[in-house]
Amino acid sequence: MTVSRALSGSPHVKEETRKLVKLRAAELGYVKNAAATAIRGDGVGIVGLLLPTLVNEFYARFADTLATRLESAGLQLIIHLTADKLEQERRSLLKLREVQAAAVVMVPTPGSGTGKNGHTGEMRVIQLIRTEKSYPRSYMALVDDRQAIVKAVRRLAESGHRRIGYLGGATLLSSGSERLSAFISGLQEAGVDPQPKLIHTGIPSFAMGYEGASDMVKRDGATALICAGFEVYNGALNGLLEKDLRLPTEVAFVGYGDPSYYRWLEGGISTIKIPVERLASETARLIQTGTKGQDRDVRKRSVRAEFVKRRSCGSL
Amino acid sequence: MTVSRALSGSPHVKEETRKLVKLRAAELGYVKNAAATAIRGDGVGIVGLLLPTLVNEFYARFADTLATRLESAGLQLIIHLTADKLEQERRSLLKLREVQAAAVVMVPTPGSGTGKNGHTGEMRVIQLIRTEKSYPRSYMALVDDRQAIVKAVRRLAESGHRRIGYLGGATLLSSGSERLSAFISGLQEAGVDPQPKLIHTGIPSFAMGYEGASDMVKRDGATALICAGFEVYNGALNGLLEKDLRLPTEVAFVGYGDPSYYRWLEGGISTIKIPVERLASETARLIQTGTKGQDRDVRKRSVRAEFVKRRSCGSL
DNA sequence: TTGAAAGCGCTAACAG
DNA sequence: CTGTTAGCGCTTTCAA
Numbered sequence: 165m166t167v168s169r170a171l172s173g174s175p176h177v178k179e180e181t182r183k184l185v186k187l188r189a190a191e192l193g194y195v196k197n198a199a200a201t202a203i204r205g206d207g208v209g210i211v212g213l214l215l216p217t218l219v220n221e222f223y224a225r226f227a228d229t230l231a232t233r234l235e236s237a238g239l240q241l242i243i244h245l246t247a248d249k250l251e252q253e254r255r256s257l258l259k260l261r262e263v264q265a266a267a268v269v270m271v272p273t274p275g276s277g278t279g280k281n282g283h284t285g286e287m288r289v290i291q292l293i294r295t296e297k298s299y300p301r302s303y304m305a306l307v308d309d310r311q312a313i314v315k316a317v318r319r320l321a322e323s324g325h326r327r328i329g330y331l332g333g334a335t336l337l338s339s340g341s342e343r344l345s346a347f348i349s350g351l352q353e354a355g356v357d358p359q360p361k362l363i364h365t366g367i368p369s370f371a372m373g374y375e376g377a378s379d380m381v382k383r384d385g386a387t388a389l390i391c392a393g394f395e396v397y398n399g400a401l402n403g404l405l406e407k408d409l410r411l412p413t414e415v416a417f418v419g420y421g422d423p424s425y426y427r428w429l430e431g432g433i434s435t436i437k438i439p440v441e442r443l444a445s446e447t448a449r450l451i452q453t454g455t456k457g458q459d460r461d462v463r464k465r466s467v468r469a470e471f472v473k474r475r476s477c478g479s480l
Numbered sequence: 481m482t483v484s485r486a487l488s489g490s491p492h493v494k495e496e497t498r499k500l501v502k503l504r505a506a507e508l509g510y511v512k513n514a515a516a517t518a519i520r521g522d523g524v525g526i527v528g529l530l531l532p533t534l535v536n537e538f539y540a541r542f543a544d545t546l547a548t549r550l551e552s553a554g555l556q557l558i559i560h561l562t563a564d565k566l567e568q569e570r571r572s573l574l575k576l577r578e579v580q581a582a583a584v585v586m587v588p589t590p591g592s593g594t595g596k597n598g599h600t601g602e603m604r605v606i607q608l609i610r611t612e613k614s615y616p617r618s619y620m621a622l623v624d625d626r627q628a629i630v631k632a633v634r635r636l637a638e639s640g641h642r643r644i645g646y647l648g649g650a651t652l653l654s655s656g657s658e659r660l661s662a663f664i665s666g667l668q669e670a671g672v673d674p675q676p677k678l679i680h681t682g683i684p685s686f687a688m689g690y691e692g693a694s695d696m697v698k699r700d701g702a703t704a705l706i707c708a709g710f711e712v713y714n715g716a717l718n719g720l721l722e723k724d725l726r727l728p729t730e731v732a733f734v735g736y737g738d739p740s741y742y743r744w745l746e747g748g749i750s751t752i753k754i755p756v757e758r759l760a761s762e763t764a765r766l767i768q769t770g771t772k773g774q775d776r777d778v779r780k781r782s783v784r785a786e787f788v789k790r791r792s793c794g795s796l
Numbered sequence: 797t798t799g800a801a802a803g804c805g806c807t808a809a810c811a812g
Numbered sequence: 813c814t815g816t817t818a819g820c821g822c823t824t825t826c827a828a
């Protein structure tokens with residue numbers, strides 16, 4: 165007990181004893197056994213992060229920032245990649261529950277709402293970007309991109325575009341339907357009629373962006389394209405560039421997120437820029453917030469996206 | 481005990497009992513307490529990953545692949561960012577030891593060799609890319625980039641470059657000194673004299689690449705540049721592009737790693753391409769390998785880098 | 797096929 | 813200020 169007390173900084177230990185204990189502990193390279201602490205219910209300080217992928221500058225930056233923030237609070241981050249697969253997500257949640265993670269930050273997989281996919285036990289759930297109703301007492305870290313999207317659409321319309329394509333996440337995703345609605349609002353404000361053929365949504369993926377983008381331009385005659393989704397924008401851009409479609413002369417393009425290379429590509433890719441670091445900081449805050457102020461507003465935080473105009477959204 | 485046996489698939493349980501137990505467990509949303517298992521010394525199935533940063537396509541892809549590989553072995557990945565800081569690294573190793581991680585995959589921080597920074601306890605250590613002698617019984621997952629670097633230098637020389645700059649990691653890093661030696665060999669094979677002014681090494685960082693690159697071109701008259709280090713290439717490229725130096729007409733450029741946007745930038749950035757996925761797979765293998773075949777060779781695996789010629793290394 | 801005991805490392809609660 | 817006891821959830825060993 166004296167040893168335990170000395171090491172954990174209890175005041176009820178003779179100063180000299182403490183010194184001796186610490187010294188010897190260091191000599192032996194002793195480290196506290198987290199499992200033993202955990203088994204008593206003292207918490208291990210583990211936070212889970214469930215992402216579709218890390219191969220995406222937005223997610224990577226988010227994970228990086230979050231890990232750094234958490235580390236200063238003595239928390240460790242376990243990363244699970246779900247590839248937006250329900251089964252994966254289920255397994256990951258299970259694993260995290262086993263190690264008694266204090267919280268999970270997750271980009272919920274589409275459809276995660278149906279069935280008891282998300283048995284999250286004691287863990288605090290923080291839904292990232294998208295939300296699914298199936299996590300009732302969860303926290304939320306969201307992006308408010310409505311105004312940025314509207315602005316992007318209007319900008320395209322102002323430079324003369326009338327056939328503006330939209331590539332985004334499935335509307336069964338909260339984020340997907342909100343972004344699409346913003347897009348349509350934008351069109352309406354600009355007095356352009358929405359055209360069903362120029363709206364592609366689906367489970368977001370590289371492939372979807374890759375095929376969708378060039379199809380919309382070549383087959384459906386889009387002269388401008390807006391991407392709304394992290395997984396999609398990479399695919400779309402690759403699709404366009406590979407088909408040698410020059411920006412903005414052959415297609416105007418607005419991406420999503422702001423990967424560092426956007427500045428240099430084709431003289432600058434316009435984009436809906438998301439303040440990742442801020443989002444990660446807010447998330448860290450949600451994780452650490454006490455269980456006191458559980459008002460609805462405190463549980464939900466959102467950061468505002470911004471439209472960044474670069475060369476790729478120039479006029480026809 | 482019967483419950484425990486039923487759940488863990490022991491054959492010594494009546495089939496009916498097992499069914500009942502499993503059913504009820506599912507109803508209750510029971511999950512095994514990993515801490516309790518761990519405290520008995522059965523291992524928790526956690527692997528640590530220490531990286532300088534995740535905001536770098538190479539590291540992100542590595543982490544992604546590794547996490548995916550490990551997941552199929554029932555292992556979870558804890559990520560720690562060290563920012564190449566010794567103190568960070570020490571803290572991370574400690575944390576991982578506390579949770580009884582089975583292994584750590586780490587890009588050792590420069591200087592980690594001196595002092596008892598790396599108290600790794602029972603964990604299996606896998607050094608990634610760089611090596612430090614201070615981890616004596618460690619495993620190694622390395623990149624063999626010598627030939628690729630030599631090839632790159634020769635290619636530049638063949639297109640007429642005589643003032644070829646080198647930007648790379650400090651030579652106190654194993655990787656740094658090996659890459660530099662490859663660079664010099666390349667020059668010699670091509671009959672070009674190495675010039676001290678055109679060789680910049682240091683603790684790899686974005687800033688170093690950023691400043692080093694344009695300095696070497698504008699101040700020291702380099703007509704071509706080779707980057708050898710993940711942290712450096714991004715900085716270097718940004719430095720050049722920001723100063724409006726066009727590739728390859730004003731400077732020929734060879735990067736390191738092969739981020740997806742290299743294909744599209746400036747008509748294509750030449751690079752030393754590292755097979756990340758393969759490296760991650762080898763690493764996963766090193767983690768899971770039995771403690772039997774501990775011959776020196778089995779502990780050390782390396783993948784071969786490849787020189788990818790694109791527009792940016794064209795002639796003057 | 798099932799159960800009882802014991803112990804993994806730690807600390808809260810209660811002596812001394 | 814230091815020590816003893818007990819119990820967290822699990823599985824190994826031994827017994828029924």
